[in-house]
Amino acid sequence: MAEVGRPDSADRAQRPYRGVQAGERLARRRQQLIDAGMDLLGQTDPDDLTVRAICTKAGLTARYFYEAFADKDAFIEAVFDAATAKLATTTQAAVTGVPAADQNRAGITSIVRTIAEDPRIGRLLFSTELSNAVILRMRAQRAELFVNLGDLHIQTALRVGGSNRLKATTNFVLGGLRQTISAWLSGEVVMSSEEFIDLLIAIVDDLNDPSLFRE
Structure with a gap:
């Protein structure tokens, strides 16, 4: 349970960061992943593509991948x-x-x-x-x-x-x-x-x- 007066991680995720709202940050990360996917799927057989490779190409961690996509x-x-x-x-x-x-x-x-x-x-x-x-x-x-x-x-x-x-x-x-x-x-x-x-x-x-x- 989060301490009184201290935001938990979910609260922090919803707060603006450097003036950018949480929804906009999510949309930006999702677009980064899609852009990476355009590059990778244009060169690699989708069956051989891994989440790790996608995240590496996008410069993001797996946490953000699963924040945007179920699988x-x-x-x-x-x-x-x-x-x-x-x-x-x-x-x-x-x-x-x-x-x-x-x-x-x-x-x-x-x-x-x-x-x-x-x-x-x-x-x-x-x-x-x-x-x-x-x-x-x-x-x-x-x-x-x-x-x-x-x-x-x-x-x-x-x-x-x-x-x-x-x-x-x-x-x-x-x-x-x-x-x-x-x-x-x-x-x-x-x-x-x-x-x-x-x-x-x-x-x-x-x-x-x-x-x-x-x-």
Whole structure:
């Protein structure tokens, strides 16, 4: 029991330190760990990654790791979500306000340039070399989200209604896009970023015919 008038460790943890509130300190440490995870998961098989290695990279102790994450799986999920959020944010910004006819180019250009500038994101989201169960599960979950977003985009851009043909096409395009990006990142497909962008756009632009999606 803490002495009367003397704060225990929990009380001290909640107090401002050098003007920084406890919640902000927690958020900063969590971000340090996620940044470390982006580096490590971009180079190391997640199954071989240890909490000690994560903490060493982040410059923090294990205490702070478990303050932010229940376990390593929760940590990998958070890093994956951070990578997804960055790609989604940059892509959304690229297509916002762009005429419908130019949205494919804007979106694909943003995706390719983002992962070219930060290969860690490309590895986490697209590389077929990763077989970690958490990452595969997260990819499957996010794939469903992106298929739904793709459906809405096509319906809006081409003024068509939802259909099984549309759903099938969106799954086909996004699945092929993931596989092709993985091949490009691994060096199996050798092209400059601009050549790769032009090829992907040429393929996707062939799907701009509204009649393809009417049943």
